[in-house]
Amino acid sequence: MSPESPEPTEPPDQPEPPVVDARGLRCPLPVIRLAQAAKDLPAGALVEVWATDPAARADVPAWCRMRGHELVATTELDQGTDGAHTAYRVRLGG
């Protein structure tokens, strides 16, 4: 989004959500790292976990459902130096 476009719900200087880098970790570690990060964040906050483990594809959505969080985006990334991974963006529930 461009800086001058109106954004009614979020302030224009909304920072990128914190990222939990769980690339290379195998299940259940990506979900555990995500839960550890979520513990210190307020309800409504966004958090993102990066994972390469195929089990995260099922387990991050399942964790959200079991714990009352919302999975807002799943993005496949293939950045040169970072390598292929998946980014799961989660909005924390109350």
Add this chain to the structure above:
Amino acid sequence: MGERAVLDAASTPLHPVARETLLAALDAGWADPRRLYAEGRAARRLLDQATEVIAAGLAARPSEVSFAPSGPAAVSLAVDGALHSGRRRGGRLVASAVEHSAVLAPGRYRAAAAGDDDLLAEVPVDHAGRVDLDAFGAALSEPGTVVAAVQHANGEVGTLQPLGAVHEACRAAGVPLVVDAQASLGRTASPTDYDVLAGDAQSWGGPGGLGVLAVPERTRWSLPGPAGEPGYGRSGHVPWVPLALAAAEAWQQTQATFEAEASQARALVDAIRSAAAGVPDVEVVGDPQLRLPHVVTFSALYVDGEALVHEFDRRGFAIASGSACTASTLEPSHVLAAMGVLTHGNVRITLPLAAVSPGRAQHVERFCAALPEVVSTVRAQLGAEHL
């Protein structure tokens, strides 16, 4: 610690009476049933008797029943024969996303080899693992669809599929239905809604290495390649006669105690379900009612499936798991993933028959008592106790 508690019936000891039959058959039924001399003719008579018993159990005629080298082989053959017979109309297979890998792996391979994704449609399931009937009906109506494959019940989570409605949709679309009953035969009433049925003698306490096929005469079904042995049903596979005799004996034994066995298994599974549901952050998966009596699966958050299997093993329990890293693969169970449930920290229990495991009620009691401590032990190993 007491005796080992085997809570995984995917492969169990034979039913004790079938074991006696197998031992006797090693002497009485060793001959090749195709031979014309006395020993061969005797083996052939024994095989015919075994086939009749199994056919009666499947509400099929003996001529409609044949054998395969294993349950998964029977399932693959069932699909292959239906695809081959439909080849002039197309090559598309419609299967639920929770079918056995004996259906999905060859289906994916065929689609990849032909460079045509449409050759396999994997129909989604709900959280309980039940096939989405609307999506299934829509998939059947795609041109070139020649076979549908839907299991009777899932062997990992126990959920029964709505085969009546599934078969009705198939009949309306003119597509034959292959039903995989590997997990259910002998444990619940045999399915009647199918055009081809495949099963595994192990599900009813019979031996490994014997799959069964029921192909009614009305079904257009033939295998590609050279014809099998004439006189051995539509698969043409000549089984080792002692295996078929042991399977028939196990079937008769299982049928004699069917009601009591199923209701006892159901009560034990209910006990496990409530014990698991009482552990924090544990989710019991699969349909709570429309399920096999002897199967239960649950997943524990923040738990490593491999560590869980080892911790239970150390304490005397043999349990299976659908988590990744428990089956020499990084991929978790495709069944759990398709259901949208947690794949890590998974425990899969399939109760052996009471006749095979007389101590199973005590085993289940011990398991339920040990479960909370095992989960918290394994969680603590990952520093995840208070999340």
